[in-house]
Amino acid sequence: MHGPTAALCLAWALALGCAHPLTHEKPGAVGVGPPHGAEPPSNDTELLELCGDESGLDAATLSANGTMLLFRGERVWERSRGGAHSRPLAASWPELGGPVEAALRLHRRQHPQEHDSLYLFQGEQVWAYAGGQLRDGFPRRVGDEFPGVPGGVDAAVECHPEECRGESVLFFKGDTVYSFDLELRVTKQRSWPGLGPCTAALRWLERYYCLQGTSFQRFDPVTGEVPPGYPRDIRDYFIPCPGRGHGHRGPGNESRAAAGNRCSGLPFDAFSSDDTGRVYAFRGGQYFRLDSGRDGWHAWPLGHAWPELQGEVDAAFAWDKKMYLIQGSQVSIYLSDQGYKRVEGYPRALHDELGVTSVDAAFTCPHSEKLYVISGNSIQLVDLMQTPRRAEVAVPLPHAQVDSALCTNDGVFLFHGPNYHKYESVAELTGASQPAPPRNISTDFFQCPQ
Structure with missing residues (x-):
């Protein structure tokens, strides 16, 4: 099954009786989230605190099943179609012992050791997890795992080859962007003054986002250009805040x-x-x-x-x-x-x-x-x-x-x-x-x- 037919299977499973769900991930990817109706309930008090905090997020990336992970302080939030729920970082990554400064998931099916690894950054060190377990040899110095990339990065996001002219990772530190080529293992510095510092970065639906406090901008991962209409508020798009959302703003x-x-x-x-x-x-x-x-x-x-x-x-x-x-x-x-x-x-x-x-x-x-x-x-x-x-x-x-x-x-x-x-x-x-x-x-x- 392929093309539009396969693409409809997940959404139409009830009506069309498709044999398997489609995630629109690369072949072999895990499903798109918990079964319908099985999402852990949101904690309304914690969600209101998250929505009311003007400091924004520490990091953002996707989980292995394609849901959005939002990091702030000692907790991580996972978005699902049921809303959002949080858990302590220590519940999933007990080795960290503190907040995350940047997060990154690599999808490299041709490189099984790295494929679907989750990288969490703290200062000069990076932790890599596969299947929920800390990979051997980690934590490591950021510069040892990604030569030419300094420690203390503010944000990181994988750059897919079909969108970025090669398989790479973009690291943000202050006003400088470090583009790390995953095949050549070399780093090039870039300056994108129109984008500004990013405290978190995210790839979502083939689009790239730079988050700063409660605002975000979409950007071109090759040129750093930002289209008209930005910045926007992350609480209207990425965080399911009660009474918010881009449909709630303005006349009509x-x-x-x-x-x-x-x-x-x-x-x-x-x-x-x-x-x-x-x-x-x-x-x-x-x-x-x-x-x-x-x-x-x-x-x-x-x-x-x-x-x-x-x-x-x-x-x-x-x-x-x-x-x-x-x-x-x-x-x-x-x-x-x-x-x-x-x-x-x-x-x-x-x-x-x-x-x-x-x-x-x-x-x-x-x-x-x-x-x-x-x-x-x-x-x-x-x-x-x-x-x-x-x-x-x-x-x-x-x-x-x-x-x-x-x-x-x-x-x-x-x-x-x-x-x-x-x-x-x-x-x-x-x-x-x-x-x-x-x-x-x-x-x-x-x-x-x-």
């Missing part, structure tokens, strides 16, 4: 909060999957990414993944390593390789690009150049290889209205309101006289309570 906060609540039952504006297997659900100017259980529980602003994009997405589909995002009478195209970059000259008029004037939903099926456009209660075919593109004669659908649509190796899915309808193929959809039985989006996609 109630509607944004509802749109960002996966279990609200509100309709979704669009669904799509891309060539890399990432699966997205769009609603209210925000998106959920469903191929990873780490992300399917939290909504993000569109600009987080697709720079320059604002407003709401009416329809979305992927083809030829590009993502097409339709807003009203315009369409924007983003290259899918190494993060999304908008193609120069876009947005363009929908009619000029696709040969249609209106779109309620759109989808392409895997390894096909055929685009299906739904408007009202009819569907049209557009050959994406054709120039200029034009729509064929419309065919009636057994649905009076559709909000969004998606096609994977498992079939075709039409969404309307809080429900979706599954068809084995486009032929079954267009040949149906009645809608397929409705199924609940929140329950099956997001594992919300019925």
